[in-house]
Amino acid sequence: MTRLRAPFGRWEPASLSEVVARFSGLECRWWVAGGLAIELAVGHRIRSHGDIDVLLLRRDQREAQQALAGWQWWAADPPGSLRRWASDEVLPPGVHDIWCRPGLADPWRIQIMLDESHAQEWVSRRDPRVRRPISALGMTTAEGVPFLAPDVQLYYKAKAPRPKDEEDFDAALPVLTDQQRQWLVDAISMTYGAHPWSRRLEA
Template sequence: MPERLPPNGRVITAEELDHLWTPWTPRTVADRLAAIDAPWYVAAGWAIDLYLGEVSRPHADIEIAVPRAVFPEIVAALPEFDWDVAGAGRLWPYAEARDHPDLHQTWCRDPATGRYHLDVFREPHNGDIWLCRRDSSITLPYAQLIRHRDGIPYVIPEVALLFKARRTAAKDEHDFRRALPHLTPAGRDRLTGWLDRLHPQHEWLAAL
């Protein structure tokens, strides 16, 4: 997390989050963003479920990612909602923290109920090339980064797992074990190389 956060961030507890999140499904997100031309994709655990074609566990939220420069298109597609920036256990109104370079999570909030429905990652990019926010030397064209199932875009599993590798909570371990037998040879090679670079002692390397 960044050392110098914007001022006036509101601390939010895990218990409060459990109450405030009413996540949409990937299908709902895809329907609401159907008119968006910019590349976007379902990320994290839902991406693994879409890759494998089945839901294997509950999801407390839903995360999608977009190139940072085109986030206003997402806002325009959801005009009835407000947005907050999240990070380090705090929340800020989008207008107050949108330009902070180390804060990327942006939560879609229903102003009538206060419930959150969607977490949007505003990701670094260079035109049509995705840049990994944890190591900008890790790149992929969006055409290779995104797959689709039933019209729903999702990130390739090796990228989803790379971000999960940082913490390896129980749900992340679950997703890795499910996805591992189904990774393509290229996907295994990519994930192995990325883990070697970012987490060289990671236990997943032996399994790969």
Template sequence: MDSFDQLRPVRALFDSYPGSYWVAGGWALDLFAGRVRRPHSDVDVLVLARDLDQVAATFTTPSPMVQHPESGTRRPWVPGEQLTPGPDALVFPEDANPCPIQILLAASDADEWVFHRGRGTIRKPLTEITLTSPDGTPYLPPEIVLLFKSRGGRPKDNDDFADVVSLLDADRRCWLRNRIAPNHPWIPELH
């Protein structure tokens, strides 16, 4: 199984980034579990969409590109161009890092993270969405990662849930249970 060494390029890349960032997706669940649970094809990193000017100023060589969410095609990103949290993502050229890094965009409102799907009613204070690994890597808490994964229905998302659900304390379980569909197949495990 891979080691957390694959996250070193992320820490190095974001070392000079002045905004907040979080390792997201499967790697965030691995950091929470304290072990690498499965192979990963890339590293998802979440930044606030409102900080795109900081992204543009920090990552100039190589400059990230916009990746189309369905086709995967890439095009140059013009700093200042508005991107939409959720469907739009930034990626670096394939040869820029040993493990591909994808920058996902988060919606926010003042000091709150806002789940970009739905009506913006799912929120959490920004101060509550950061966990930190022993080596100082910031990552999203599992309940937020699993909220994103609950919408996909992909086998790896269900496997990720099964791998970490027993590690969730009562507060994390309750938060997730109250924000996914009432008939979601994960509900019984969250009680």
């Protein structure tokens, strides 16, 4: 099995317009995720980005190969290494991170994240108690670009916040609705326990 060990090579993230062009024809739901999702929620640029993330539900994972037909797909399995993802392979539940590039000599362009679901509910891969309807998992820009709701994205960033995660939280906090704040407080408390973000969300 072909496998790569960190560091995996350079990134040249695809533009948002390229991501939209490649994924908008899919029949399944997809969302821009990561720091760019926070920027889409806020409505302006916050910081530079080393990659671009696209979220799919695990049950729709093969759609990623359709969107990026002809590319190379590498699964983080286990974390800390990458292995080739075969076109006929269904990735197991523990694998949720896929790096994609047009060819072997090309930089990485798009990162696919897989999340869990049950029927019509999204289920957090961090804590199966944290759920919400798939129909409410994301939002859409005026131009029709789907992106992960900021409270859900911040929930994932809350596990071990890096400086860029703190920057994203600071930028998103003023635009969160009361309902989003409460959902995030409850989800953080359930999964991570006491957290400094919770006090700011409740202020």
